[in-house]
Amino acid sequence: xxxxxxxxxxxxxxMQGRYGVDQFSRFLMxxxxxxxVLSLFSRKNxxxxxxxVLLIYAYFRxxxxxxxxxxxxxxxxxxxxxxxxxxxxxxxxxxxxxxxxHIYKCPKCKQKIRxxxxxxxxxxxxxxxxxxxxxxx
Ligand SMILES: [Zn+2]
Numbered sequence: 001x002x003x004x005x006x007x008x009x010x011x012x013x014x015m016q017g018r019y020g021v022d023q024f025s026r027f028l029m030x031x032x033x034x035x036x037v038l039s040l041f042s043r044k045n046x047x048x049x050x051x052x053v054l055l056i057y058a059y060f061r062x063x064x065x066x067x068x069x070x071x072x073x074x075x076x077x078x079x080x081x082x083x084x085x086x087x088x089x090x091x092x093x094x095x096x097x098x099x100x101x102h103i104y105k106c107p108k109c110k111q112k113i114r115x116x117x118x119x120x121x122x123x124x125x126x127x128x129x130x131x132x133x134x135x136x137x
Contacts (some may be wrong), residue, residue, distance in 0.1 A: 018063050019070040024077035028058035102137050 032054040039047035064070050097103075101114045106126040113124055119137045126132075 005062075015063075017065050019065065019067050020062060021062055022070070022074045024074045025058050025061050025079075027077065027081075028054050032058065059116070104135055106131055107133055 016135060032051045035047045035051035035054065039045070039051060061070055061073070097114065099117075101116055104113050104115055104124060105111070106113060106124075106129065108131040109110055109126060109129040111126055111128040115122065115124060115135065115137045117137055121134060121136050125135055
């Protein structure tokens with residue numbers, strides 16, 4: 001019991017002033033795990049080495065004492081994550097829209113017009129230039 005306490009004390013002292021885990025480190029760990037799984041299925045050692053390098057980098061960040069730099073890295077990562085998530089969301093929305101809508105271009109002004117599917121032949125009026133044209137939806 002005493003030994004355990006001493007070990008804990010040592011750990012706490014070791015972690016003092018260290019940066020700790022942030023979102024970027026968690027992301028690195030996740031990628032590490034993916035690489036490890038891939039390395040199990042791949043004959044090439046690339047994924048294994050990549051996993052090792054990523055793990056070392058993740059731990060380097062966690063145990064780092066340069067908080068400012070690590071914080072900046074994390075902010076950059078979060079910014080990047082937001083962009084990727086936004087794009088993904090947009091893609092998903094578009095896919096969902098495509099299931100229920102057709103997107104036509106106005107032959108006159110090239111304005112994109114969304115038309116619900118499955119209505120047969122319909123007349124479309126362009127909201128921009130008021131040009132009318134017929135399409136099958
Ligand atoms: Zn138009």
